[in-house]
Amino acid sequence: MPKLHVQDLACRRGGRILFASLDFSLSEGDAALALGRNGAGKSSLLRVLAGLIPPFTGTIEWNGEDVRREPYEFRSAMRYVGHADGLQTNLTVIQNLHYWAALYRASTSRDALEKALAAVGLDDLADLPARMLSAGQRRRLALARPIATQPGGLWLLDEPTVALDRPSIAKIETAITAFRATGGIVIASTNAPLTLPDAREIDVAAAMPTPEDAFGDAFEDALL
Numbered sequence: 001m002p003k004l005h006v007q008d009l010a011c012r013r014g015g016r017i018l019f020a021s022l023d024f025s026l027s028e029g030d031a032a033l034a035l036g037r038n039g040a041g042k043s044s045l046l047r048v049l050a051g052l053i054p055p056f057t058g059t060i061e062w063n064g065e066d067v068r069r070e071p072y073e074f075r076s077a078m079r080y081v082g083h084a085d086g087l088q089t090n091l092t093v094i095q096n097l098h099y100w101a102a103l104y105r106a107s108t109s110r111d112a113l114e115k116a117l118a119a120v121g122l123d124d125l126a127d128l129p130a131r132m133l134s135a136g137q138r139r140r141l142a143l144a145r146p147i148a149t150q151p152g153g154l155w156l157l158d159e160p161t162v163a164l165d166r167p168s169i170a171k172i173e174t175a176i177t178a179f180r181a182t183g184g185i186v187i188a189s190t191n192a193p194l195t196l197p198d199a200r201e202i203d204v205a206a207a208m209p210t211p212e213d214a215f216g217d218a219f220e221d222a223l224l
Contacts, residue, residue: 001064002027004154004185009058011044017056018044019207024200028153028183031176031196035189036205042189043083045204046156049187050080062154077153079146081160085138086145089131093122093141096130097148104149116148117141119175121168135163140171147175155179157188169194 002025010020018041026032034042047053049060051067051074060067062074087096094113101108117123120140125133133141139162146155155176161169173195176186187202188194 003030003063005059005061005064006049007059007061009045009048009060010056011041011048011053012056013044013053017208019204020057022058022202022204022207024202026185026187026200028185029180031180031186031188031199032202033188033190033194033196033199034202034204035191036203038191040205040208042204043158045202046080046158046187046189047082050078050156051075052080074154077151078156079149079152079154080156080158081142081146082158083162085142087130087133087138087141089129092127092129093117093133094126096141097144100145101148104152106149113148116144119147119171119178120144121171136165136168139163140168143172143175147179150179150184151182153184155184155186155188157186159190159192160188161190161192161194 004026006022006024009022011018024032034045036042044053048055051071062077067074088099094110094117097113097116098108101113114123114126117126120143122137122140122144125137130141143160146152160172164172176196180186186196188196
C-alpha cells in the first residue's frame with residue numbers, strides 16, 4: 001500500500017478550477033516534482049496537500065487514512081516549506097531553528113541544530129541575526145527546518161531552489177537524498193533545475209480542466 005495516495009484531486013481558487021482529476025501515489029523513499037508554468041497551480045497543489053486550503057474534490061490518504069478524518073498523524077509527519085521563509089528577524093539563525101525544533105518536539109541541542117545548519121551550509125552563521133541574511137541564506141535557513149525537525153514522513157517544498165546558487169542547490173539535493181534514504185517522501189514544486197533521482201513528474205498544467213470539465217457533474221455536485 002502506498003504511503004501517500006491522492007485521488008481525483010481538484011483545486012478551486014478565486015472561482016476558477018486550477019487543476020482537476022489529479023491522481024498519484026508515493027511510497028517510502030519516493031520523490032515527485034510538481035511541474036507546470038507559472039500560475040498552473042503548483043503552489044496550490046502543495047498547499048492543498050499541506051491542509052492549508054481545502055480540496056475542491058478528491059481525497060488525500062496517508063497510511064490508508066483520509067487526512068481530513070485522521071489529521072493528527074499526517075500533520076505530525078508532514079513538513080511544509082512555502083514561499084515565505086517564516087523567519088523571526090530579531091532572532092539569530094540558530095534561535096530561529098531552535099523555535100521550530102521545539103515546536104515539533106525535536107532535539108533542540110546546539111549540536112543537533114548546528115548539524116541541520118551544516119546541511120544547508122549555514123553553520124558558520126549560527127549566531128548571526130537573521131535580519132542580516134541574504135535572500136539565498138534566508139531560503140536555506142527555511143529549508144533547514146524540515147532537516148532539524150525529523151523524523152518526518154513527508155516534505156512539501158515549494159520552489160526550494162529560489163534565490164539559491166548551484167552549490168547551495170547541491171546541498172539541498174544531498175539533504176533530500178539523505179531523507180529519502182530513511183524512507184521519507186518528498187514533493188517539490190519547481191521551475192528551476194532540481195535533481196532528484198527517479199523522481200516522478202506531476203504535470204499540474206496537464207491537469208487543467210477543459211471548460212466542459214469545469215462545469216461537469218462532479219463539480220456541480222461539489223458545489224451543492
